[in-house]
């Protein structure tokens with residue numbers, strides 16, 4: 001498989017994991033800005049991803065990042081009306097984004113179901129792919145949560161999105177986790193990022209982490225296919241790490 005092999009960092013609990021990932025994110029974004037002038041970050045939904053954003057909102061070190069020069073994208077979205085509390089973008093705004101001096105032109109949530117494409121999720125996914133294609137440079141950091149079924153973004157085991165080899169964004173219908181209709185980056189898009197960080201805390205993630213890190217087929221364990229070009233980091237807590245081999 002292409003990409004950097006995973007490195008696993010185990011933290012004491014979910015709270016420490018969120019604080020440590022937030023601190024790491026500040027450093028990664030500030031380093032990217034020092035090297036290239038701006039930084040590009042892909043956000044995830046889910047409880048661990050949103051916990052990292054909340055930890056960042058509470059960390060004075062966040063001021064080390066020039067937020068006006070950060071491009072924000074999303075790895076997946078629940079296809080719901082704008083402002084719906086279940087949208088990943090709504091949760092990210094409430095946890096962190098509303099309190100940051102971002103450049104609104106550089107914040108690119110995935111389309112909502114009451115947006116310009118209406119309920120046409122395929123058109124919405126295509127439009128997001130076009131936005132991505134028009135943007136220069138690689139993602140610096142791409143965050144992913146881990147589902148108990150090994151899903152990442154909205155790429156679920158057995159659904160066609162996980163086998164996509166060409167498109168960077170796909171519509172998802174029939175998601176086993178509600179809501180059923182979603183938009184997701186694909187594995188080729190995820191693998192284009194310099195750094196991919198998978199966040200997993202809680203005993204319900206233990207089997208998924210062990211399966212994905214054992215070299216499973218991404219078609220049946222999507223998280224196994226999530227790698228960065230320069231770095232793949234699994235940031236987990238002790239309970240999520242409990243089924244991993246000791247070494």
Ligand SMILES: O=C1O[C@H](COP(=O)(O)O)[C@@H](O)[C@H](O)[C@H]1O
Pocket residue numbers: 044045046047048049076077078088144145146147148152153154177
């Ligand atoms: O629905 C989603 O779930 C995954 C995992 O969420 P978690 O709450 O089990 O950690 C998340 O990564 C994804 O962005 C989200 O849309």
